Amino acid sequence: MAILTRNLFILFLITLFFGSGYLVWTIENRLPERSYSEFRYCLKNHDISNMTFTGNRVVISHRAGETSTSPGFTYKTTVPNPEELIAELKDKDIRIVFNKDRSEFILQALGLFYIILLIIVIVLSLNRIKKEEEKSRFTTDKLVRPNDGHKIVTFKDVAGIPEALEELLEIIEFLRNPDQFSQVGATIPKGVLLQGPPGTGKTLVARAIAGEAGVPFYSFSGSDFVEMFVGVGASRVRDLFKEAKKNAPCIVFIDEIDAVGGSRSSGSSASGSDERSQTLNALLVEMDGFTSTDNIIVLAATNRPDILDSALRRPGRFDRQVTILPPDIVGRQKILQIHAAKIKTSPDLDLSQIAQMCPGFTGADLANLVNEAALMAARSGKSAVDCTDFELARDRILMGVEHKGMIMTEKDRSILAYHEAGHAIIAKTLPEADPLHKITIIPRGSALGQTQQLPLFDRHAYSYIYLKNRITILMGGRAAEDIALNQRSTGAQGDILQATEIATNMICKWGMSEDMGPQAFIVDDSGFLGGSSQRLPMADKTARDIDSEIKTLLATCYENAATIISQKFYLLKNLAGILVQVETLDNEEFDIIVACSDTNKCNSEECDCYTCPAGQSCILSKIKK
Ligand code: ADP
Ligand code: ZN
Numbered sequence: 001m002a003i004l005t006r007n008l009f010i011l012f013l014i015t016l017f018f019g020s021g022y023l024v025w026t027i028e029n030r031l032p033e034r035s036y037s038e039f040r041y042c043l044k045n046h047d048i049s050n051m052t053f054t055g056n057r058v059v060i061s062h063r064a065g066e067t068s069t070s071p072g073f074t075y076k077t078t079v080p081n082p083e084e085l086i087a088e089l090k091d092k093d094i095r096i097v098f099n100k101d102r103s104e105f106i107l108q109a110l111g112l113f114y115i116i117l118l119i120i121v122i123v124l125s126l127n128r129i130k131k132e133e134e135k136s137r138f139t140t141d142k143l144v145r146p147n148d149g150h151k152i153v154t155f156k157d158v159a160g161i162p163e164a165l166e167e168l169l170e171i172i173e174f175l176r177n178p179d180q181f182s183q184v185g186a187t188i189p190k191g192v193l194l195q196g197p198p199g200t201g202k203t204l205v206a207r208a209i210a211g212e213a214g215v216p217f218y219s220f221s222g223s224d225f226v227e228m229f230v231g232v233g234a235s236r237v238r239d240l241f242k243e244a245k246k247n248a249p250c251i252v253f254i255d256e257i258d259a260v261g262g263s264r265s266s267g268s269s270a271s272g273s274d275e276r277s278q279t280l281n282a283l284l285v286e287m288d289g290f291t292s293t294d295n296i297i298v299l300a301a302t303n304r305p306d307i308l309d310s311a312l313r314r315p316g317r318f319d320r321q322v323t324i325l326p327p328d329i330v331g332r333q334k335i336l337q338i339h340a341a342k343i344k345t346s347p348d349l350d351l352s353q354i355a356q357m358c359p360g361f362t363g364a365d366l367a368n369l370v371n372e373a374a375l376m377a378a379r380s381g382k383s384a385v386d387c388t389d390f391e392l393a394r395d396r397i398l399m400g401v402e403h404k405g406m407i408m409t410e411k412d413r414s415i416l417a418y419h420e421a422g423h424a425i426i427a428k429t430l431p432e433a434d435p436l437h438k439i440t441i442i443p444r445g446s447a448l449g450q451t452q453q454l455p456l457f458d459r460h461a462y463s464y465i466y467l468k469n470r471i472t473i474l475m476g477g478r479a480a481e482d483i484a485l486n487q488r489s490t491g492a493q494g495d496i497l498q499a500t501e502i503a504t505n506m507i508c509k510w511g512m513s514e515d516m517g518p519q520a521f522i523v524d525d526s527g528f529l530g531g532s533s534q535r536l537p538m539a540d541k542t543a544r545d546i547d548s549e550i551k552t553l554l555a556t557c558y559e560n561a562a563t564i565i566s567q568k569f570y571l572l573k574n575l576a577g578i579l580v581q582v583e584t585l586d587n588e589e590f591d592i593i594v595a596c597s598d599t600n601k602c603n604s605e606e607c608d609c610y611t612c613p614a615g616q617s618c619i620l621s622k623i624k625k
Contacts, residue, residue, distance in 0.1 A: 007125045011118065022110075031059060032075045039077045043092075051089070054099040056082050142224075143247070144210070144217045153207040159338050160331025160363060161201060164324045168192070168209055171297055175213035175249050178295050189320040190287055191298040193257075193313070195305040196324035199364030202301035205324065206253040209299065216250040218243075222259030225279045233260065233279030241286040241296070249295035257300040261312050280309060287317045326362045329355050329457060335363050339370040346384040354390045357437075359455055369393055399444035408443075413580050415481060416441045416449045419491050421575035422480025422565055423451035423473055424590060429564050430469040440584040448491055451477075464512050467502055468557060474499040475554075475561040480572055483565050503553045508535070513549050521546060571597040 039060060042048055049063040062073040079085050089096060144150050155165060174181050174188040181188055194202040203219075210217035218240065225233035244252050254260075260279045290296055300318060302308060312318050327335060332355035340351060358369065372393035377385040408416070424439045434453035441449040453473075462470075478492040504522070511518030521542070522533045535543075565572060574597045579585060585593070 007121045011121055015114070018110075034060075034075045034077050036077055036079060039079075048092075048094050050095045050097065052097040052099055053082055053086075056080070058082070058085075142218050142220055143243075144207075144219065152211040153204060154211045155208050157338060158201060158204055158208050159334035160327030161205070161324050162331075164194075164205060164322050165208075167320075167322050168205065172209055172213045175209075175215050175251070175295070175297065178249060188297070189318075190290070190296070190316060191300065191318035191320070193305070193308075193318040193321045194299060194301040194324060195321060196303065197326060197362060198303050199362035200324045200326055201363040202324055203253075203255055204363070206251070206255075206299045206301065210251045210253075213249075213251070216247045218250065218252045220252070220254050222254055222256040222261065225260050226276055231275070231278060233275055234282035237279060237282040237286055241290065244296050245290065245294055249297075252296060252298045254298065254300045256302060257312070258302045258304040258307055261300075261302075261308050262304075280311075284311055284317065326360060329359075332358060332361060332366060335366045336370065339367050340385075343370060343374045344384045346386040349386055349390075353387065354394075357391065357394055357454060365397065369397060372396060395444065399447060399450060401444065410580075413441060414576065415485060415487075415489050416491060417576040417579040418480045418484050418572065419477040419489070420449040420451050421572050421579060422476040422478070422561070423495075424476075424575065424585075425480075425568050425572060426473045426476035426561050426564055427451065427453055428590065428594070429568070430472060432463070432465050433469045433473060436587045436590060438584065438586050439579065439590065441579055442583050447494070464506070467506055467512070468553075471499045471502055471554065471557040472560045472564075474502075475558040476565065479558060479561040479565045480576075483562060483569070484572060484576070499554060499557070500550070503550045503557075506553065507546060507549050509533075513553075516546060516549055568597075 039058075042060070042062065047062050048060055050059075050061040052059040056079050057076060058079055059074065059076050086096065158165065171188065171192065194205060196202055207217060207219070220240070225236050240252065244250055260276055260283065262276065287298060298318070300312075305321075313321070329352075333352050336351045336355055340349075354369075358366065361369065369390065373385050373389040376389040376392050376396075380389075382389070420439050420441055424436060427433050427436050434455040437452040437454040439449075439451050444450065451473075474495040477495050478488065481487060481489055481492070506512040507516055508521035509524075511520070520536065521538060522535050524533045538546075571594060575585075575590075575593055578593060582589075
């Protein structure tokens with residue numbers, strides 16, 4: 001508002017200046033005023049030479065002569081009716097001039113000009129005020145102070161990433177007690193780059209650091225800086241650091257820094273990258289500009305460290321990098337504990353079991369899982385969340401919503417049942433495969449059926465046998481269709497793609513082929529999001545050899561799968577028949593069917609599981625306890 005008042009004041013001064021100028025000018029130009037009756041008198045005495053009409057104002061000049069009151073005298077008067085007067089003057093020897101009423105025109109023009117000027121001044125001032133407010137809001141909006149009512153995040157809210165927290169403890173120490181560090185001349189890193197896949201808790205960790213240290217926390221996203229107009233981002237960066245210095249010690253957090261810090265050489269569209277690189281430059285300059293006595297720590301997070309500009313990592317900028325990876329099974333359990341504390345769980349809920357069910361889940365996935373489970377429980381009217389809810393929630397997250405209403409013909413369902421039964425039998429037969437968890441022919445998300453296995457522990461390295469078994473299990477679906485129904489369906493598309501990927505990686509990346517040797521033929525150019533891989537340059541013959549190796553590996557696995565399926569043909573038939581009826585089987589039920597499909601072990605008198613349909617109803621009665 002101050003700006004508006006100031007501008008209006010300036011305008012007022014200008015008006016005063018011109019106004020008084022005009023006044024002086026008119027005073028100087030003022031002629032003596034005479035009354036109309038005096039003029040009538042003069043007119044009667046014939047001593048008028050000139051009359052200049054401006055509207056009903058008339059300037060009258062007298063001829064010098066004996067009768068005149070004074071020689072060459074000029075004055076002004078107002079006539080009530082100019083037309084009548086002019087008619088009266090017709091046969092008199094007076095020169096008459098008609099003037100356009102200029103002064104009135106000037107006054108009008110001045111008035112108009114003045115109004116326009118006033119509007120312009122007001123509009124400009126308001127604009128300025130808005131911009132100024134936006135600018136200060138841009139930084140103040142993103143500021144979280146330690147005691148202004150926001151929920152403070154501390155290390156208690158973070159679990160499963162102990163290594164990362166340990167690395168950052170030092171930073172907290174510094175923020176709490178900067179003098180201790182400066183006394184011994186130690187400098188603390190200005191910037192820390194948190195890198196890791198999305199949802200692993202990078203933002204959470206940054207907030208926890210601020211919470212632990214009890215300092216103000218500015219939180220931005222890289223995209224906040226990048227605007228349509230070149231230069232906006234850079235000026236925002238400068239404002240931000242100016243503000244931060246006022247509030248030091250403090251933490252500035254820039255999420256998704258790749259939005260501004262993307263490599264400048266990987267040039268995207270010209271204008272966009274212009275703005276980005278200006279913003280990045282401003283950031284670099286600011287980071288170089290403050291010293292460790294400014295007590296500002298810049299934290300940045302990214303899930304694309306591979307595309308970051310190398311200038312960002314140079315000493316004095318983000319010279320410390322902390323990688324945060326998805327938690328292991330123990331970590332998952334701890335994270336689940338944190339989030340499950342916010343909901344009502346049933347007393348027999350075993351979180352370690354749930355942690356085992358979710359390999360590869362990040363902290364954000366787990367938080368989502370807990371919420372979904374609570375929703376499931378609420379929907380089915382339960383008073384506490386139990387293990388079934390977690391399982392349903394997990395399936396929903398992993399595979400999408402069940403398409404219960406999807407209409408499939410009996411024939412399609414039968415093909416699907418054979419396909420899934422094929423996967424399951426191989427998974428159950430092969431050693432070193434992950435235990436079976438669930439088989440279903442209810443379509444979910446984009447998949448028609450599913451055979452799930454659950455690893456007992458998190459795998460970080462995969463053995464040759466494990467991978468080969470994995471391919472064989474994938475081939476089990478197609479092999480079962482082939483053998484039992486003598487046909488091939490498109491349902492195996494996903495399996496074949498996945499099998500081919502594994503086989504290719506085994507030979508080209510992991511050096512697992514005898515003939516090709518321990519040599520890499522493809523490289524990943526991936527960040528945490530799993531980018532694409534590229535074949536390295538190679539001789540034509542090598543490429544042909546690789547192709548034939550992959551082909552042989554896949555064919556061998558398929559043969560293996562087909563052999564197992566043929567050997568267990570009756571089991572396959574039973575399993576598929578039951579799946580069509582019950583749609584979903586778990587590991588326990590699967591074991592019962594295996595037991596019953598072996599005539600020697602079946603203990604029901606009338607049961608002849610291999611051949612008669614009654615055999616199936618016998619099994620059904622057992623699994624539908
Ligand atoms: P990122 O920034 O890495 O994408 P976030 O920090 O935004 O991930 O995480 C999103 C949410 O996931 C957090 O608000 C929190 O609820 C949950 N979360 C993620 N990691 C953890 C963790 N290690 N411990 C507890 N909760 C976590
Ligand atoms: Zn399949």
